[in-house]
Amino acid sequence: MISKIKTKPDLSVDFAGIKLKNPVLTASGTFGYGEEYADFVDLNTLGGVIVKGISLRPITGNPPPRIWETPSGMLNAIGLENPGVDVFLTEKLPYLRKFDTAVIVNIFGYSFEDYVAVAERLDGVPGVSGLEVNISCPNVKAGGIVFGTDLKAAFELLSAIRKATKLPVIAKLSPNVTDITEFAKAARDAGCDGLSLINTLLGMSIDVRCRKPRLANWTGGLSGPAIRPVAVRMVWQTAKAVPLPIIGMGGIVTAEDALEFILAGASAVAVGTANFINPRATVDVLEGLETFMTEQGVGAIGDLVGKVSAG
Amino acid sequence: MISKIKTKPDLSVDFAGIKLKNPVLTASGTFGYGEEYADFVDLNTLGGVIVKGISLRPITGNPPPRIWETPSGMLNAIGLENPGVDVFLTEKLPYLRKFDTAVIVNIFGYSFEDYVAVAERLDGVPGVSGLEVNISCPNVKAGGIVFGTDLKAAFELLSAIRKATKLPVIAKLSPNVTDITEFAKAARDAGCDGLSLINTLLGMSIDVRCRKPRLANWTGGLSGPAIRPVAVRMVWQTAKAVPLPIIGMGGIVTAEDALEFILAGASAVAVGTANFINPRATVDVLEGLETFMTEQGVGAIGDLVGKVSAG
Amino acid sequence: MPLTKLHKATILVHTPVGKEYYRIVLRAPEAAAAALPGQFVMLRVSETMDPLLARPFGVSSIISKSSLELYYRIAGRGTALLSSLEPGQRLSMHGPFGKGFPVPPKGSAPVLVAGGSGFPPLLFFSHRFGARAHLFLGARNKECLPPPAVIKKFKDDLEKVHIATEDGSRGTRGVVTDLLAAYLSGLDGKVPAAIYACGPRPMLAAVSGLAAERSVPCYVSMEERMACGLGACMGCSVGVKTGGYKRVCKEGPVFEAGEIEWGCRESNESKGSEEFLTLKTP
Amino acid sequence: MPLTKLHKATILVHTPVGKEYYRIVLRAPEAAAAALPGQFVMLRVSETMDPLLARPFGVSSIISKSSLELYYRIAGRGTALLSSLEPGQRLSMHGPFGKGFPVPPKGSAPVLVAGGSGFPPLLFFSHRFGARAHLFLGARNKECLPPPAVIKKFKDDLEKVHIATEDGSRGTRGVVTDLLAAYLSGLDGKVPAAIYACGPRPMLAAVSGLAAERSVPCYVSMEERMACGLGACMGCSVGVKTGGYKRVCKEGPVFEAGEIEWGCRESNESKGSEEFLTLKTP
Ligand SMILES: Cc1cc2nc3c(=O)[nH]c(=O)nc-3n(C[C@H](O)[C@H](O)[C@H](O)COP(=O)(O)OP(=O)(O)OC[C@H]3O[C@@H](n4cnc5c(N)ncnc54)[C@H](O)[C@@H]3O)c2cc1C
Numbered sequence A, B: 001m002i003s004k005i006k007t008k009p010d011l012s013v014d015f016a017g018i019k020l021k022n023p024v025l026t027a028s029g030t031f032g033y034g035e036e037y038a039d040f041v042d043l044n045t046l047g048g049v050i051v052k053g054i055s056l057r058p059i060t061g062n063p064p065p066r067i068w069e070t071p072s073g074m075l076n077a078i079g080l081e082n083p084g085v086d087v088f089l090t091e092k093l094p095y096l097r098k099f100d101t102a103v104i105v106n107i108f109g110y111s112f113e114d115y116v117a118v119a120e121r122l123d124g125v126p127g128v129s130g131l132e133v134n135i136s137c138p139n140v141k142a143g144g145i146v147f148g149t150d151l152k153a154a155f156e157l158l159s160a161i162r163k164a165t166k167l168p169v170i171a172k173l174s175p176n177v178t179d180i181t182e183f184a185k186a187a188r189d190a191g192c193d194g195l196s197l198i199n200t201l202l203g204m205s206i207d208v209r210c211r212k213p214r215l216a217n218w219t220g221g222l223s224g225p226a227i228r229p230v231a232v233r234m235v236w237q238t239a240k241a242v243p244l245p246i247i248g249m250g251g252i253v254t255a256e257d258a259l260e261f262i263l264a265g266a267s268a269v270a271v272g273t274a275n276f277i278n279p280r281a282t283v284d285v286l287e288g289l290e291t292f293m294t295e296q297g298v299g300a301i302g303d304l305v306g307k308v309s310a311g
Numbered sequence C, D: 001m002p003l004t005k006l007h008k009a010t011i012l013v014h015t016p017v018g019k020e021y022y023r024i025v026l027r028a029p030e031a032a033a034a035a036l037p038g039q040f041v042m043l044r045v046s047e048t049m050d051p052l053l054a055r056p057f058g059v060s061s062i063i064s065k066s067s068l069e070l071y072y073r074i075a076g077r078g079t080a081l082l083s084s085l086e087p088g089q090r091l092s093m094h095g096p097f098g099k100g101f102p103v104p105p106k107g108s109a110p111v112l113v114a115g116g117s118g119f120p121p122l123l124f125f126s127h128r129f130g131a132r133a134h135l136f137l138g139a140r141n142k143e144c145l146p147p148p149a150v151i152k153k154f155k156d157d158l159e160k161v162h163i164a165t166e167d168g169s170r171g172t173r174g175v176v177t178d179l180l181a182a183y184l185s186g187l188d189g190k191v192p193a194a195i196y197a198c199g200p201r202p203m204l205a206a207v208s209g210l211a212a213e214r215s216v217p218c219y220v221s222m223e224e225r226m227a228c229g230l231g232a233c234m235g236c237s238v239g240v241k242t243g244g245y246k247r248v249c250k251e252g253p254v255f256e257a258g259e260i261e262w263g264c265r266e267s268n269e270s271k272g273s274e275e276f277l278t279l280k281t282p
């Protein structure tokens, strides 16, 4: 029905000024700092790596148990364990710079000042392509303000970060809100260049025999295929409401899943939990996208973005 | 370790004045009007039946396709198809009244007036034990006001329904909100007797080859085991915040799942999507609860409500 | 209470038959005793939560007092998973459900029409009521026709089997409804007692049109996605001419063709995933 | 790039051995070539999304150039599902991962301690380095001991096997650490080169205490829930004495016993579901 094309499809994406050779990224916190997957993935093949969340100072994270499996999903309450921005710059970034792939640094803080300080620290650092600002981690209680669920706080924080750096700023939004498009608009108003969605849904599980929560932190973030329908819906709503480019994520395991996000309006996608169950998930998604485009005669990946219609 | 008791455990629950012989109910829209399951379940064994949502006038519902399977879950956009309250009273209720089980009528409307009218119509009807007010269906767009995600609208609607009936009023809350406890408080302030949570999460899925939404309605409600961690978390948060009794639901398939909700703070539970994959799910949950209580030496089901602790 | 519609069905026979078709025989005595032509069962292909829902399959034959037969085509991940199961394994099954085909008048010569993978319920029907019936089988090409063993069974049970393929690779070249139209026209005003059809929606719509023109009673077996299979979820609705919807699982799957609002459901949707879109492993 | 840690492992042998224990031999040449005693593999027990995560299992033996052996106990739904799989089926497997046991000094006489189902990595260790070693096996009762065939293998490979059961149904009555303590005291000041232990956390803590008192180097193989198995998710952390956490999958699973902060993780948690709590079918 659809004529096949002979030329290799064009998978490149200009995402908010970041040149990606293809739309397949890694979701923060699920791919370490790239090196962990070196036995499985040639990082040169990826559009980019979004690294595990980085804060100003090292964070030891939550006590175990930190994870629990749920139907087609998992809960995590890692507590944003990370070595801090200095160690990241001296020990993690040099490894990543060896590859021809975009490096997007996911950042967070426990206070307004922390966030801004880490953004400043990364400004102008060679090898860093952009910042993804995590205003949505459900496992961080400290600081008082929940940036991800308070519009005004989100706007002010993102505005300050915008001023603190010349790098493209991508706001990573929380799905645990009534209307995610309002947060997308706040990010746009704050001058952000792009959006990432979704972060994890807040969840909980209980060991009924011991009558204890399964996670030491009681609640955790739900990720994986279970949440995909919610994520696709939010990307679709947001893409219609706000003109910023979107990195879509939440339960992507296959190219088909990635295409749902792209058709819903995402310009790029991030593979998260799937890396755990298939360490080559990113590459498989990428190859599937290419095959799909060839089969369907799609010349450029951009031609698919937001193209869902009643038919 | 735990000594076994000889006597049969007491499963009865007084839920907001409704006497339930046990805490196992059926979630609205997943068990028809009871009769559909007559080949599989002796309705006398159930704590109660919450019937498919009833409106003032018959509703034809959404065009097909109305359902789509997702990882460990399903999307539905039935559009609240139902025969209307009159047909319910003449053709559906008489069947249910033959059984020794509580009948809770789930109601909804497309306007404030519709809701109140159907509540009035059911007031004092013999055989009706209580009303569950669905202020949270994600598939109903008409009416303009989204009662489930607007605090003031929810409060006013529930207050009016409270005045319109002497029956126990149970508010069924939407999970698609930033803070479900605020809606629980609004329900309490409006004089509601109990809470039901959660309704479905708003989701979407796309047929990537046809570039069309999988549901004719584009979006639908996500239910099933996939959403259970979110539901358990919301029940736990709400139980801590508001003293009203809770019917917990969202992905319950087994007695273990039901116990998660009870330990999180639910006084009763409703089995929904599980009825589709195991038409005897309600009975299996009930029997599992009894066995669990016997094994763990729990005399009364109430002794488990909200008993999750750090241990 | 006696549970006659809830089964733990043991796979007795499970064999590939032709391209992407499988035949499965399940031990489930109560279901075998109760099933009528046109009815279906809901089969869970896994005990885990993914895939979650049971899949509907029309009963194609009662093999013995205690077992029934299904034919299925690999359409997506559920059927792909099913095809990997071995004899001896047990599956949760509910049913039989739905309204079957009306029994044709004794001694009458009904006309059957099966398109694509729509043959299983008509196989059951043929065996029971087919002695004088003509069957029209249509497919895109000969590979998409029912497997040879099935065509043989049809030939054994029926008076005549007519075949059409769109590419002419077997039988008449063209769509099955043209063949049917020609046959009906050739009857010289004699009309068959009734037409019984199962297949893709566009074919059913066309058959329905032919039957209406000639005032032949026509029964169509419809498909729609299902969750419960027993009338509770309202998920399997088809639009009807009188307005509103009817449930394929309860009021159907067999409907009088004149009842159906043919225009209201687009049937093009893609099924399960092709190889390159699914979870890969080395 | 050559993918030496990603496998589609074919089940060669799969047999129940003793109460709730299974032995599985998997064909996976690169893994067999690379695995060291104490390392583990991540095995997906199903290709569907439920259960989602791979399960970690210690390698118990290299059977041939191309296959390795695991022993597992049915602990919950993942292992229950695994136990239903047949030879010939293929499973996604990643690994081997983690830091194994340090190689004992040549000719030394190490002491091994296995509690409950913690024996598999020590089996591998014994075969490689066990000629002069003593093993202390502990369990609640004789049914919970490793299967007889495993005990036989240990006896073949080791100098001596000491057994303790809490109910005295086999070997000495009491906990294995008492038996170990008595043995160590009986050495009259001679200390073993090192202790290698695998088992429940409380047992490891006790062994660690005995070793510390006597200044014997001690290595413990730890368990924690895992998602990735390769150091990326930070899910498998154990608290360490120096503050913060280390990853069982990367810095472990074998740690120097003195590193571990024993007090900070309660180990009582219930595993998979008992019969009456799981999805039932007739
Ligand atoms: C009454 C009835 C009788 C049927 N009899 C047969 C038969 O005898 N042989 C046969 O091969 N097929 C039959 N089908 C179609 C069969 O149910 C689908 O091919 C099957 O459900 C596809 O499942 P999947 O997991 O492989 O596909 P997927 O694409 O992975 O399915 C995804 C979802 O869509 C649903 N779905 C997909 N296609 C259909 C469909 N055509 N009808 C209903 N639901 C669908 C699935 O149940 C599932 O929920 C029948 C359908 C109905 C409604």
Ligand SMILES: Cc1cc2nc3c(=O)[nH]c(=O)nc-3n(C[C@H](O)[C@H](O)[C@H](O)COP(=O)(O)OP(=O)(O)OC[C@H]3O[C@@H](n4cnc5c(N)ncnc54)[C@H](O)[C@@H]3O)c2cc1C
Residues within 6 Å of the ligand: A068, A069, D040, D051, D053, D054, D055, D056, D057, D058, D059, D070, D071, D072, D073, D074, D075, D076, D077, D078, D079, D080, D117, D120, D121, D222, D223, D224, D225, D226, D248, D253, D270, D271, D272, D273
């Ligand atoms: C390094 C390592 C080596 C292991 N080696 C063996 C072995 O050789 N033989 C053996 O029988 N068992 C071994 N285990 C334990 C084994 O991984 C668990 O028994 C198994 O994961 C339980 O899965 P389940 O689905 O049956 O249980 P469920 O209770 O259904 O599991 C639910 C979740 O908890 C996780 N989980 C449960 N128990 C454990 C545990 N003890 N450790 C890690 N995760 C757990 C599961 O992976 C899953 O994510 C090892 C664990 C680790 C960490």
Ligand SMILES: Cc1cc2nc3c(=O)[nH]c(=O)nc-3n(C[C@H](O)[C@H](O)[C@H](O)COP(=O)(O)O)c2cc1C
Residues within 6 Å of the ligand: A027, A028, A029, A030, A052, A053, A054, A076, A078, A080, A106, A134, A137, A172, A198, A199, A200, A222, A223, A224, A225, A227, A249, A250, A251, A252, A270, A271, A272, A273, A274, D233, D234, D235
């Ligand atoms: C173990 C784990 C750790 C995560 N850590 C971070 C993090 O540090 N920063 C962040 O913004 N998101 C983090 N996330 C969220 C993911 O980046 C992603 O938004 C989410 O998991 C949904 O995608 P998925 O379903 O594909 O995993 C983490 C997720 C997981 C599972």
Ligand SMILES: Cc1cc2nc3c(=O)[nH]c(=O)nc-3n(C[C@H](O)[C@H](O)[C@H](O)COP(=O)(O)O)c2cc1C
Residues within 6 Å of the ligand: B027, B028, B029, B030, B052, B053, B054, B076, B078, B080, B106, B134, B137, B172, B198, B199, B200, B222, B223, B224, B225, B227, B249, B250, B251, B252, B270, B271, B272, B273, B274, C233, C234, C235
């Ligand atoms: C097909 C279907 C129809 C539903 N119809 C209604 C309804 O009419 N009224 C209502 O309040 N909830 C309705 N629900 C929501 C359920 O009652 C329940 O809140 C939700 O499905 C979560 O529970 P579960 O995961 O156990 O299904 C429906 C759910 C499904 C799946």
Ligand code: FES
Residues within 6 Å of the ligand: C225, C226, C227, C228, C229, C230, C231, C232, C233, C234, C235, C236, C237, C247, C248, C249, C250
């Ligand atoms: S499948 Fe549920 S009503 Fe038909």
Ligand code: FES
Residues within 6 Å of the ligand: D225, D226, D227, D228, D229, D230, D231, D232, D233, D234, D235, D236, D237, D247, D248, D249, D250
């Ligand atoms: S299991 Fe992921 S870091 Fe160890």
